[in-house]
Amino acid sequence: MAKAKKTAVKAASKTATKKDNFGGLNSKVVIQMLDLMIKSRVLEERLIKIYRAGESFFWIGGPGEEAWGVPLGMLARVGKGLDFDFMHLHYRCAPTVLAMGVSMLDSIRLMTNRATDPSTGGRNFSNHYAFPDMNIAPVTSPLEVQYPIACGTAHAQKRHGKKSISVVTGGDAGTAEAEFASALILSSRKGKELPVLITVQNNKWGISTHYDGQHGENEIADRARGFNIKSRVINGNDPIETYLAIEEDMAYIRKTGKPAFIEAHVSRLYGHSSASGANQEKNEVDPVKDFEKRVTKSGLLKESDVKAIWEKYEDEGIKALEQARTEPVPTADSIWDNTYVGSENADWRKF
Numbered sequence: 001m002a003k004a005k006k007t008a009v010k011a012a013s014k015t016a017t018k019k020d021n022f023g024g025l026n027s028k029v030v031i032q033m034l035d036l037m038i039k040s041r042v043l044e045e046r047l048i049k050i051y052r053a054g055e056s057f058f059w060i061g062g063p064g065e066e067a068w069g070v071p072l073g074m075l076a077r078v079g080k081g082l083d084f085d086f087m088h089l090h091y092r093c094a095p096t097v098l099a100m101g102v103s104m105l106d107s108i109r110l111m112t113n114r115a116t117d118p119s120t121g122g123r124n125f126s127n128h129y130a131f132p133d134m135n136i137a138p139v140t141s142p143l144e145v146q147y148p149i150a151c152g153t154a155h156a157q158k159r160h161g162k163k164s165i166s167v168v169t170g171g172d173a174g175t176a177e178a179e180f181a182s183a184l185i186l187s188s189r190k191g192k193e194l195p196v197l198i199t200v201q202n203n204k205w206g207i208s209t210h211y212d213g214q215h216g217e218n219e220i221a222d223r224a225r226g227f228n229i230k231s232r233v234i235n236g237n238d239p240i241e242t243y244l245a246i247e248e249d250m251a252y253i254r255k256t257g258k259p260a261f262i263e264a265h266v267s268r269l270y271g272h273s274s275a276s277g278a279n280q281e282k283n284e285v286d287p288v289k290d291f292e293k294r295v296t297k298s299g300l301l302k303e304s305d306v307k308a309i310w311e312k313y314e315d316e317g318i319k320a321l322e323q324a325r326t327e328p329v330p331t332a333d334s335i336w337d338n339t340y341v342g343s344e345n346a347d348w349r350k351f
């Protein structure tokens, strides 16, 4: 564990290697990116093992979206309140929340339904995070509701005037929902544009329905272009291309107060969820393995350094699970906590 850290710091003192300049990014950023991508993969594979061992009921998550999600989390301005960015994420966002500073332990607490889970008190699925102190809005199971909600926080941020932005993520199939169209309209009205980064992670699947045959537009990004939103398609399996695109678009949104749109092509590496078996897909690009090869080929890290990173996080994941196992599950008397019951809005008859 200590060895991997030391190696990373030593390599970070270089600015780039001769063989690969990684889009001009500092080598410290490149190494941090690979480190977090591996961390995310190890966590997700741990969550799948937890499901298989019968220690949880359901798994859904983000293996295959690391090259997209990690740069996004690294570039977010993390904090609480309107001075900082708001994140409206979907259920494949583990890479992003880990890059923002969420721990493996808190993810495993959610997966194993512990009362100590800070997101939901042990009452929701894996990867349904909520971290108010980091402006990470609750991940919802109903697809796409996060899109117009992101316009709401963006509206408040615009009025606040501190150049913070809202970010929203979601899948390709979900764009069929009306809320997606609403967000394009709400964010782009002339003179009232909103500082929101609208994104779609296109893995070409909605559970078992393929992308082909479901879209009249040539690419999802075309729909944003129809509303004069700055829009592009990127290879979301390439973390360097992704980092540079998000960095540029975030700067544009902060400067102009206007929206931007990114369609990122990504992999779905373990199928939709545990409902479809959570088995590894052999025909999908593995962004973590690809980037690992690129980094070692460049000479920035040795294969042994990368192996040490995997081992470090395997160790962390196992220790986190052992810790979560010792913690209590929610009790029946907390069933109404954090619901409308008992609050001022509890009785609809009084509305």
Ligand SMILES: Cc1ncc(C[n+]2csc(CCOP(=O)(O)OP(=O)(O)O)c2C)c(N)n1
Residues within 6 Å of the ligand: 092, 141, 142, 143, 170, 171, 172, 173, 174, 175, 177, 203, 205, 206, 207, 272
């Ligand atoms: C409003 C709504 N309709 C249907 C579902 C059931 N459902 C859950 S995930 C999913 C597929 C979503 O596909 P996509 O938006 O492409 O995201 P991906 O899972 O591929 O990342 C569906 C239909 C839901 N959760 N919410």
Ligand SMILES: [Mg+2]
Residues within 6 Å of the ligand: 171, 172, 173, 201, 202, 203, 204, 205, 206, 207
């Ligand atoms: Mg999809």
